[in-house]
Amino acid sequence: MITLENITKTYDGSATVHALKGINLTIEDGEIFGIIGKSGAGKSTLVRCINMLERPTSGRVIIDGQDMTALSDSQLRAERKNIGMIFQHFNLLSSRTVFDNIAFPLELVNTPKEVIRKKVDDLLELVGLTDRQHNYPSQLSGGQKQRVGIARALASDPKILLCDEATSALDPQTTKSILELLQDINKRLHITIVIITHEMAVIKEICNRVAVIEGGVIKEEGRVVDVFTNPQSQTMKDFVKSVINMQLPAGIAKMGITDQPAPDRNVLVRLRFKGSATNDPLVAAIVQKFNTYVSILYGNIDYIQDEPFGYLIIVIMGDMETQAKALAYIKGLPIESEVLGYVPRNH
Ligand SMILES: Nc1ncnc2c1ncn2[C@@H]1O[C@H](COP(=O)(O)OP(=O)(O)OP(=O)(O)O)[C@@H](O)[C@H]1O
Ligand SMILES: [Mg+2]
Incomplete structure (x- = not known):
């Protein structure tokens, strides 16, 4: 379970930005939880606070009873193995093959070669890229690159997968296939998935629950079915309208x-x-x-x-x-x- 307790994040630069203003959220084990918001709403900041790539200014992040905000940097690095992440622009290493990209996190912790071989083979099969293992990222389509990103994120057997706009660079058909893969991973490996998106169609497709964020504040959260049929906040109503036509014919x-x-x-x-x-x-x-x-x-x-x-x-x-x-x-x-x-x- 992921619990965010009153998370704030303030960036001090030439101008002070209050990116998160007191976020409280609970994400249950095995859920696919969606966080939707417009550009600049604070989505990436929020998701980066979950794995502590960004330390919150105040508040606590508790994952399976462990207060992440209380950990030292080296303790954090160890804990982060439980949290995989995938990105909008895939963030693959261009000079490494598909196989070596997926193997990378395992090499970092000195995993024996045979163990890596077996693990990467399994992951290649899971994401359907066995025949592409010797290709370089530049030889792959967007959807294939994201499959590599997913396999790499799963290499350390995480319990949680964070997805920051993971399908935003993909066409609708490819988006669908990636979402299906995520759903499959959620079911088969029982991994909790947090999906950050600005697209309501993504939420509608695979999320169990959703929270809408605006100006660093959660405006509304609930079961996707409930939110779709009866949105309360204006922000959620606007998002729902984008995928469901409630206009009078x-x-x-x-x-x-x-x-x-x-x-x-x-x-x-x-x-x-x-x-x-x-x-x-x-x-x-x-x-x-x-x-x-x-x-x-x-x-x-x-x-x-x-x-x-x-x-x-x-x-x-x-x-x-x-x-x-x-x-x-x-x-x-x-x-x-x-x-x-x-x-x-x-x-
Ligand atoms: N490192 C940073 N330094 C200063 N301000 C930042 C930093 N990162 C984010 N911000 C600001 O915090 C706010 C929230 O940004 P964030 O990236 O979390 O939004 P987002 O919802 O992910 O937007 P997008 O959909 O465009 O990715 C924005 O006003 C942004 O300019
Ligand atoms: Mg973002």
Whole structure:
């Protein structure tokens, strides 16, 4: 488990920068935890504080009960073997082959040659680069380079893998394959993975939980499914919007929506759902209970990993009283709903 207790980081230069302003975060063993934020939000600073490449100005970093901030530099070097890291620009050694890049951390601690051979062979197989082991980084694609980065990070059998924008230099297809590899590593080797990104699509693809950081402060955190279906902070709402279209379809927007009920108007409602709950029984229930009609204008369903979530836009018809009763009924249900407005009855 990784616990960050009230971490601050201040850079003193010509101008003082408060990069982190009191971060509290707990990351459980075996999780894939995402940290998302815009450029300059403090993501890299935060992740570098986890492995103490950057010493926090104040606060504590506790990993599996060990207070990292209390360690000397040499103790830290030993502890850091438990924490692998991969980077946006891969940081490979250009004069070394794929094999020798992966072997590098093992050579540094004088691992016997045969042990290195076996270990690197296994890692090459894990990341699917056995046939590329004699190539130099310049002969590889971005995705292949990142696979080398991942294999190198795993060479010292870490318990934690930190990924700082590890897919930001890759195209969407390659990003997907790297994320799949990370997920595979998480499952097979039970490594806790911390993913730093500015892309919500990355979070949606593989993270279990997510925290959003802005101006050195965590604005919101939670299970990815919850955050996607019900973001609380403006920052998270903006990020969610970048991957999920919550805009009203143009045709609906053109219907002439007003915000007050009227005798000649029907209410327009957006229902959100997640998990296995769907709205079909709800629509049927309204029709039955209130003896009116409901028309479904728009539906959208998406998946966060294997969990479905989405929304439905419906128009509830009938006189004003019937509509009000139906709305009150919906509000009383454990489903998220939102009145979008009122549209002319002839629709
Ligand atoms: N070594 C440093 N010295 C001074 N200021 C720094 C240093 N490193 C980072 N900062 C500042 O701290 C703030 C947070 O930077 P950080 O690199 O953590 O952001 P980030 O979220 O990783 O951004 P990006 O998405 O662009 O990588 C920024 O204002 C940055 O200018
Ligand atoms: Mg960064």
